[in-house]
Amino acid sequence: MFPESSTGYSYEDCQSTADWLLSQTAVQPLVGIVCGSGMGGLADGLKDPVAFNYKDIPNFPQSTVHGHAGRLVFGTLKGIPCVCMQGRFHLYEGYAIQKITMPMRIFKILGVKTVILTNAAGGLNQDFKVGDIMIIKDHLNMPGFAGNNPLTGPNDERFGLRFPCMSDAYDRELQQLALDVGSELGFSDFLREGVYCVLGGPSFETIAECRMLNKLGADAVGMSTVHEVIVARHCGMRVFALSLITNKAVMDYDSEEKANHEEVLQTGKHRAEQLERLVSTIVARLEHNNNYA
Numbered sequence: 001m002f003p004e005s006s007t008g009y010s011y012e013d014c015q016s017t018a019d020w021l022l023s024q025t026a027v028q029p030l031v032g033i034v035c036g037s038g039m040g041g042l043a044d045g046l047k048d049p050v051a052f053n054y055k056d057i058p059n060f061p062q063s064t065v066h067g068h069a070g071r072l073v074f075g076t077l078k079g080i081p082c083v084c085m086q087g088r089f090h091l092y093e094g095y096a097i098q099k100i101t102m103p104m105r106i107f108k109i110l111g112v113k114t115v116i117l118t119n120a121a122g123g124l125n126q127d128f129k130v131g132d133i134m135i136i137k138d139h140l141n142m143p144g145f146a147g148n149n150p151l152t153g154p155n156d157e158r159f160g161l162r163f164p165c166m167s168d169a170y171d172r173e174l175q176q177l178a179l180d181v182g183s184e185l186g187f188s189d190f191l192r193e194g195v196y197c198v199l200g201g202p203s204f205e206t207i208a209e210c211r212m213l214n215k216l217g218a219d220a221v222g223m224s225t226v227h228e229v230i231v232a233r234h235c236g237m238r239v240f241a242l243s244l245i246t247n248k249a250v251m252d253y254d255s256e257e258k259a260n261h262e263e264v265l266q267t268g269k270h271r272a273e274q275l276e277r278l279v280s281t282i283v284a285r286l287e288h289n290n291n292y293a
């Protein structure tokens with residue numbers, strides 16, 4: 001059941017995209033950041049930015065979702081060279097799973113060591129509130145259960161092993177660093193840890209689905225990140241990921257609440273400043289410990 005070659009990119013395709021980018025900017029990024037829905041402001045914090053519209057980058061897919069600008073921004077965050085995706089790709093946009101994850105391989109070839117991913121997610125854990133930031137400690141890959149995994153197809157050993165381990169997908173030292181930084185910044189009241197579950201979207205979940213996912217151990221549900229994490233880990237980058245709980249998943253038939261994308265973007269705006277401080281302080285600490293970057 002291997003995909004046709006048109007669904008993915010070869011090592012040489014990724015190399016030529018990375019070479020093109022490196023020929024246009026002097027920044028050699030050590031950290032790659034992916035902005036979730038409504039969190040594109042993370043990229044605005046980069047100093048001396050050099051930005052490329054996705055449409056101008058050879059081989060790059062295009063962003064089609066409101067709240068995902070579709071720009072790749074290079075620059076420095078607290079002195080650390082970074083590259084930031086202001087907009088990511090989702091399965092529901094109709095791209096093959098190998099395409100939506102291709103930027104992780106570009107990051108790797110560019111020299112990125114640590115990837116920081118953010119997303120908007122619905123809170124399943126009843127203790128979570130809208131506006132909480134959840135440090136992802138593990139995931140449930142629902143499309144993966146159905147055979148839709150970004151590593152499906154021939155394996156190129158130049159990227160990584162045929163059967164990569166995922167029990168250490170989310171770097172534990174970076175999770176601890178985030179907790180420490182969050183506490184120093186006074187964010188402990190809204191900083192949580194939990195398991196993120198990815199679904200294909202674009203429809204939001206039914207009540208029965210939310211109840212089921214919560215029983216299975218998921219604390220938050222969304223439509224991204226996990227595929228990128230798998231590809232980033234496959235090629236040996238360290239991964240740290242955060243969910244912003246933008247809405248409470250509806251778990252009760254008496255509830256009047258309805259999940260909607262506008263609420264997701266609104267919550268992103270409310271927490272934007274704290275999210276940016278958390279991420280930039282984590283990045284700054286990577287500098288002080290070469291194990292992190």
Ligand SMILES: O=P(O)(O)O[C@@H]1C[C@H](O)[C@@H](CO)O1
Nearest residue numbers: 036037119120223224261264
């Ligand atoms: O890119 P993320 O995962 O932050 O986007 C979430 C999932 C859907 O794309 C959208 C739903 O509002 O936000």
